[in-house]
Structure formats: C-alpha cells, structure tokens
Amino acid sequence: MISKRLMAIVDWIEGSCLADIGCDHAYVACQAVLEHRVVKAYACDIAQGPLDNARQTIQSNHLENQVFCLLTDGMQNLPDEVDVVVIAGMGGKMIEAILENASLHPSMHFILSPHKDAEALRRYLISHGFTIQREKYIEDQHHSYPIMDCNFIPCRENYDDFAYAYGIHPIKDEPYKSYLLSQKKKWMSLLERVPDQRRKELEKEIEQIEKEIA
Template identity: 40%
Template sequence: MILSKRLQAIANQVPSCKTMADIGTDHGILPIYLCLNHRINQAYACDIAPKSLNKAIEKIKKYHLEKQITPLLGDGMKMLPQSVESIVIAGMGGHLMTKILNESPHFHPHLILQANTHMEMVRMWLMENQYVIVDESIVFEKKQYYEIIHAKKTNESIFYDDFALKYGPILMQKKDPIWLQKYHQLLITYTNIDRQLQQSQKKDVKLLQKIEEIKKIVQD
C-alpha cells in the first residue's frame, strides 16, 4: 500500500504501540497501513459521517483486517476507551481539532496531529493541556504545506513562546528544508506586496512586522 506524502508523514510519526485510533478516518487508509506494517496491533477507525465510515469498513474488509480494526461511528473521541495509546487526528481544521480534543473524556499518551489550518491554536491546546511536542515534520503536496506534530502527555507544565506556537518548536530547531522553503516563499510574497505598496506611497505596518519575523526565524 503506497500512501500519499502527507499520510506517509503522519504514519511515520505514530509510535509502535498496541492500540491507536484514527479520528475522522474517512477512507480508513491510515489504520490499515499501520496494521499491515505491524506497527500497531489494534485500531479504532472513527468517523462522525456514516458515508465516510462505510468507505473505511469496505477497505478494512478488502484487507481482511476486521479482527484488528474496529470501526466506530460517532463524534470525536467520546466513545474511545482510555486504554488507547495513540490518537491520530488529521486532515481537518484547527478549530474542529481542538474542539474534538477538548471534548475527549480522556487524555491519551500520544497525539499525532495534522491540522490543515490554525496549527498555532493546536500547539496552544497542547501547551495548556500538558502535552510536550516531541517531534514535528512538514511535507509539501498538491501545492500545500502540511505540518505534523507528535506530542506526548506529561505531568510537567509546558511553555511555548509566540514564535514556537506559530512556527513549531521542533521545526524551528530542525530548519527542515521544506519548512525553510515555505518561509522563503512567504518572504518573497510579502516583500513583493510591500514593494507594490511602497510604489503607491503606502505602508502596512503589520506586513512589515511579519517580514521581520520571518527573516528572524529563517536566519537565526
């Protein structure tokens, strides 16, 4: 089974464990891949939409994984047992992701999160709920950048400053080439906008602040 770049990057962040759950599984590809590659023993493929879950059920049958993967129809993580070690939530916006996390009855040891928007909000949720970010990765696919976080539950208090929340504490350290490419491109876009504004004798202070901020993170 060949995964898309984004799904492969998400799969790579899932630690080998007994049980995982994929929240908003849709096609069910992720738990299927993890079972086929013996990375997990048991999985829950969860979705709120019957149509999506049916796609997953069909695929689970196709790969004869009915004994290992349990499909669950419902909202977020509400019906999951506490014993599930790793949770994946991917391919949705940061608002919905943090809502699902807030409504979970349990804290699970590992969270692997890929939000299409508002990653800053997701990192803030992790910080406020004592999860430490242990790894981050980034991929570029279909003209989009996708960031993936692996966070672990801790009892210690966690602090990320505004830069870390926005740009990713580990991605900033790693200076991943894809991450650098993302911000170099953004820098070019913002600089061009600023140039156009200057030509019409205008100035956008917020834009100039963003340019300085990005220069700082890519050059540090």
C-alpha cells in the same frame, strides 16, 4: 492509494491500539496495522458514509480482525485500550474542539496534522497540558502540512511567537525550509501595502525566517 502526508503520519505512530479520528477511508489505521506499528486500530467517524468507505479498505486488506469501525463524535466513547490517537485532515480549531471534549490521560500519544490554524492549535496544546515533542512539514499536492507529535504531559518550556507560528521543535529539513521560504515570499509581497507598524513587524519576521533557514 495512501498519500505522502498520510504515510508521514503513519511513520510516527507507535503503540498498541490506534484511534484514527475522522478516518475517511481508514488508510492510516490499515497502514499502521500492516506495518506492525500497532496491533489493533479503530477507524472513527461521526458519519456513516466515511465508515462505509473505511470498511471497504479494511476488507480489501483482510484486516477485519484488527481494524474496527467506530461511529463516534470525535474522541467520545473511545475504548480504554487506545493509546495512540491520530487527528488529521481538518482545521486546527476543529482539532481543538475534539480534544476539549475528550477524556484524556497521560499515556496517550497524539499525532495531529491540521490543514489550517496550526498556530492556534499549538497555542491551545501548550496551554492545555500538552507537550509538542517534534514537528515536521510534508509537501503534498502543492501544499505544506505540519505534523505534530504530542503527548498529554504539561509542557515545561516557553516558546516565542516564531515557534508558535512555524513549528515547535521542527525537523529542519527541506520541506520545513521550503515552507519558510514561501512564507517569506508572502510577507515580502505585503510590505508596501501595510501600515508602518505592521511593516516593521513583517520585516522582523522576515529577518527571523532568514536566520532560521541560513
């Protein structure tokens, strides 16, 4: 069964041909085709095991003529027809490495969802020719995941540290506010245990969070 997080990723897919990098069971690729968000999809992975799982999902949904398994390292050797790329279920640093070694073009649309190092990924994207159009947070199995809607077009905006830490153009809904509240709680628990300079930084961050969720 497809998770709440993966369904949220599918909701933002729009194009002709999808590449799901690190596809696992190909749930995203199959769901995107079933919902007619793309006509064709490639379930991509560096290992044969996940592709065997993907093939079972493809067959169970009778999508053998629209979803195809591709054994590849990251985004290497993707067909030219791919115009939407999903990279999810891995850390921000791993996503950076995949993008760093990829052949990119401005028509590509990216949906990225790191499970850690989101701030580092945002900084990488903005400094390497990407624009983050919007973000949203999804709560799934007691964890908050950011989902980033990106294009390979140079960004013309400047962002402060708060945006890099918590989201660029985030949808300010309940999951976003819930994530900010959890971060506020974490920083407050550290106030009495850190040096003065760090405490001042945390107090400023807590104040920014309170303004954001007000």
